[in-house]
Amino acid sequence: MDVRRSRDIDTPIEELIEKASKGDKDAFGVIFKKYYSRIHRYLTHYLMDHGIAEDAAVEVFIQAYRNLQGYDERGKFTGWLYKIATNCARKAYNSRKKERAMLTSMDRPVDEETGATLHSMIGDDSYRPDGLVEKEDLKEYLYELIRRLDKKYGEALLLCDVQGLSYAEASEVLDISENTLGVRLSRAREALYKLIERARKGSL
Amino acid sequence: MTRSYSGNDMEKRLRGLLRDDSPDIAPDDRVWDKFSRRLADVSQTPSPDRGNHGLYFAAALALVIGVALYLLVTPARPHVSNAKGTVKIFDSSANRWYFAGEGYPGLGEGDIIKTFDDGECDLVSDGKYYMRLRSGSELLIKELPSKIFRSEIKYVMDKGDVLTYFRKVLPIHDKMSLETGSALVSVVGTDFMVKSAPSMANTWVGVLTGAVRIDGKDIDGRIKKDGGILVNPGEKVVIDKGKNPPEPSRMLGGEIADMSELYGMGNKEQVALIISGGTERVKEMLEMPIVYISDKSSSALIREMGKILGELKEAFVEGRKDKYLSNIASFEAFLDEHPDPKYDVILRLFIGAYYEKIGEHAKSIAVFGDISRKHPDSALLSLADCAIAVIFEGPLADPDKARELYRKILEKYPDSPEAEYARLRLVR
Structure with missing residues (x-):
């Protein structure tokens, strides 16, 4: 069966896991198809490198397949996958941490036509979701800034504010309590604002 | 294009912007090839035979315990x-x-x-x-x-x-x-x-x-x-x-x-409140207690604790009350999340003292009071109770309440340094 064209994408995840854990690689291919995109996006935001994130995402699924028989947390598959992804991302991140982070300036025009800067765009009503191109650029700048935060704050922001995981899911992934996660998120947002402020003043 | 906006607006917009709402896209052929090649070479980690699971576990545990005991x-x-x-x-x-x-x-x-x-x-x-x-x-x-x-x-x-x-x-x-x-x-x-x-x-x-x-x-x-x-x-x-x-x-x-210096000797997971054993130790503790946390600790929890405490002290030195209060709250949350009977009392004494240091008397009393509820058998209860009495006597200017508390200390902990302190205060 060519999994790429398979319609099994609608098969319940528990069923796919059951089959894959018995060695059915096609079933696992469907899982890959189903979850690759969001794991890849998470890793891209984390590592800020599309190519490295791609390799890391494949690695996440290979590790998941290897350990599928040990997976017994019914209903928490997404969280389990994010946990593996977070570990892979940390490893990849650490191996690259000597590389200098790409610098950006909030005063650098994001929208060439209007000359708008990142800071002005965040507070500007005219940037509606229909302005997709501009907004995507803006997102990228913000993700770059998140990467410059302390890793534990960056992870909390990426999982909750970017990927949209619930507190319960994200705290499971990070192995911390929801209370601690709440504290981290609040600090992370505060730190992000500070970065934006610094960038606006041109000191970043 | 300058516009005014409030902090809340900013937060909402920022969170809206951060959310990754891109649609899921199936992996392209190149990624599929990469994945398929890797998957073809992989076999799953075999799960342990369920029937012998307990036996394997017991054997492994016995081996680990044996080696650990020997060492x-x-x-x-x-x-x-x-x-x-x-x-x-x-x-x-x-x-x-x-x-x-x-x-x-x-x-x-x-x-x-x-x-x-x-x-x-x-x-x-x-x-x-x-x-x-x-x-x-x-x-x-x-x-x-x-x-x-x-x-x-x-x-x-x-x-x-x-x-x-x-x-x-x-x-x-x-x-x-x-x-x-x-x-x-x-x-x-x-x-x-x-x-x-x-x-x-x-x-x-x-x-x-x-x-x-x-x-x-x-x-x-x-x-x-x-x-x-x-x-x-x-x-x-x-x-x-x-x-x-x-x-x-x-x-x-x-x-x-x-x-x-004994606290720094050895690779111990050491957390200690350094105060003397004298009658005035309650005052010493309320002044500015020192918590020693071994930087040689192998425990991630202890290291995390050290980090939070470091931030707390930094906020105090910077004189930033808001940051300070938020750090103390994080520290309390951390203790609630990782209760350790070995360190809990001394760290809560520390928190109570630090609240008091910035004039948060009610919070300080609440933390000290909590110690007797959470650790009714602790040898340091006299210190916590006496700290409350000192706060009533001094900053809260309520001598009647302070006297009542000092008398209780005399009854409950007659041999403690705090009883001696209470006796002296009652005489005055």
Whole structure:
């Protein structure tokens, strides 16, 4: 069966896991198809490198397949996958941490036509979701800034504010309590604002 | 294009912008090829045979426990480290003296470690005990454990000062003693200091944690069979040669401070509140307590705790009350999340004191009050209760309430330093 064209994408995840854990690689291919995109996006935001994130995402699924028989947390598959992804991302991140982070300036025009800067765009009503191109650029700048935060704050922001995981899911992934996660998120947002402020003043 | 906007608007917009709402896209052919190639070579980690799962687990556990016990109960032979100034080692098997660091062939029974007036060194048996010999000390290794069944460690010190941290794992099995000219100091547990006068006329012993047993010596140097005493944490005793040890007395703040380097000795997961054992310790604690957290700790939790405390202190130094309060709240949340009976009380005392330091009296009282609810058997309850009384007496200017609380302290903890403090306050 060519999994790429398979319609099994609608098969319940528990069923796919059951089959894959018995060695059915096609079933696992469907899982890959189903979850690759969001794991890849998470890793891209984390590592800020599309190519490295791609390799890391494949690695996440290979590790998941290897350990599928040990997976017994019914209903928490997404969280389990994010946990593996977070570990892979940390490893990849650490191996690259000597590389200098790409610098950006909030005063650098994001929208060439209007000359708008990142800071002005965040507070500007005219940037509606229909302005997709501009907004995507803006997102990228913000993700770059998140990467410059302390890793534990960056992870909390990426999982909750970017990927949209619930507190319960994200705290499971990070192995911390929801209370601690709440504290981290609040600090992370505060730190992000500070970065934006610094960038606006041109000191970043 | 300048617009005004509030912080809340900003937060909403920012969160809206951060959300990754891109649609899921199936991996392209290149990624599929990569994935398929990798997957083809992979086999799954076999799950353990469910039927034998318990058996495997039990066997593995027994093996781990066996190895751990062996390692724990058989201390490594000691070695000298951190030698500063002149430190010499007598190798009894070769009958010659070496300078520390000169490459002596390892320590054994009969060897002597001698620190001169400018010298100091540590004697370390990894994971088991650490002894710090201050200048002018001479220590003889009388007996070392070589087998699992003979585990007594015996040292003899004719003169000098030695700080000792001993990690007691098995109460019956682990024995260590230090003999001086006038006493035999036997370890019951953990941290203590022994000072032996050069004339061997007397021996000073102070205990920081755990306890030690002290036996006196007769005038001929034989250990007396009767009259031994137990010295508990915060206590000291001076034993004169030829006499039985007297009743221990409480150590003074300066004496405790003199021993505080014990907290940094060894690879212990150490969290300690450093205060003296005197009557005024409640005031000392409310002033600015010091919490010592070992930076050698292998525990991620302890390291995390150290980090949060570091931020808290930083906020205090910067004078930023908002940051300070948010850090204390995080620290409390951390303690709630990782309750550890070993450290919980001292860390909550610390938090209470830090709230008080910035005038958050109600919060401070709540934290101190919580200690008796959470740890009704703690030996430090008198300190927590007394701190509340001090706050009512001082900052809250409620002498009636303070008197009531002091009286309760006298009833509940009559032998504590706080009872003495309460007595003094009630007289005034």
